[in-house]
Amino acid sequence: MLKQAAIIALLGISSASFAGGWQLKLGGSVLAPTQDTTTPLGVVKADHEINFTPSVEYFFGDTPFSAELLLATPFNQEVTLNGTKVAKVKHLPPTITAKYNFKNSTRFTPYVGIGATALITWDESGVADKVKNDFGVAGQLGFNYQPADAKNWGVYFDVRYADLSPEVRLNVANNYTFDLDIDPIVYTIGYSYKF
Numbered sequence: 001m002l003k004q005a006a007i008i009a010l011l012g013i014s015s016a017s018f019a020g021g022w023q024l025k026l027g028g029s030v031l032a033p034t035q036d037t038t039t040p041l042g043v044v045k046a047d048h049e050i051n052f053t054p055s056v057e058y059f060f061g062d063t064p065f066s067a068e069l070l071l072a073t074p075f076n077q078e079v080t081l082n083g084t085k086v087a088k089v090k091h092l093p094p095t096i097t098a099k100y101n102f103k104n105s106t107r108f109t110p111y112v113g114i115g116a117t118a119l120i121t122w123d124e125s126g127v128a129d130k131v132k133n134d135f136g137v138a139g140q141l142g143f144n145y146q147p148a149d150a151k152n153w154g155v156y157f158d159v160r161y162a163d164l165s166p167e168v169r170l171n172v173a174n175n176y177t178f179d180l181d182i183d184p185i186v187y188t189i190g191y192s193y194k195f
Contacts, residue, residue: 021059023066025156027190029053031075031093035165035181041172042082046182049075051169053188057099059148064103068113068140070095070160079128079168079180086170089127089176090105091121093186095160097140102188107148131180136163144192160186 037044057068072093079087097115106156117138120130142158165179 015062017051021194023057023059023121023192023194024066025055025057025190027053027055027156027188029072029186031184031186033184035180035183037178037181039176039178041170041176044168044180045080045177046180046184047078047080049077051075053186053190059101064101066099066101066111068097068099069099073194079126085126087124087168089121089128089131090123091119091123091131093162094118094120095138095162097138097160099140101144107146107154108143109145110143111140111158114138115140117164117167119164119166121166127170127172129166129175130167132167132171134164134166136165138162142188145172154192154194155190156192157187157189160188162186 030048032048033046051072053070053072055068055070057066059066074090076088076090078085095115095117097113099111099113101109101111103109115138117136119134121133124131139161140158142156144154146154146158162172162184164183165181167177167179169175169179
């Protein structure tokens with residue numbers, strides 16, 4: 001699904017007149033899982049994590065549409081079983097969204113977006129000897145604000161939701177396997193720069 005979304009976005013960019021512009025966003029995010037997973041072994045949770053999450057956005061000419069690719073430095077997320085840390089996993093959450101920007105006469109621009117996300121995992125440790133990559137739908141809601149004295153700079157805040165439930169295999173109880181319901185909300189605040 002992520003590959004299809006990327007291809008569609010690239011085709012859209014190539015068919016545009018390139019009269020639009022680019023925006024670089026440098027932000028920090030809190031990844032907050034919204035679900036717990038109940039298993040025969042007990043309750044499994046993924047913890048909250050804070051990270052640096054830059055993104056790149058392209059605006060299609062004078063239209064209100066844009067496409068944004070969220071990047072990140074690797075997340076190091078802990079997993080607990082009945083409140084006890086049992087595993088840790090590194091992962092990246094690349095996310096691409098097609099956005100609608102509500103342009104108006106003010107410097108405050110709200111936006112909404114929908115797209116696809118991925119959970120790319122590696123370097124599992126603890127009793128989790130395998131966490132599979134996962135793919136899902138992503139939604140986005142936020143705003144960009146450009147101060148009156150700023151030509152290209154602005155500040156932004158957005159909230160994203162990702163539908164992610166990677167399969168986890170524990171090297172206990174005959175390699176017990178289950179889907180870890182994370183479905184995180186990602187809160188991001190930062191600076192934006194148009195060029």
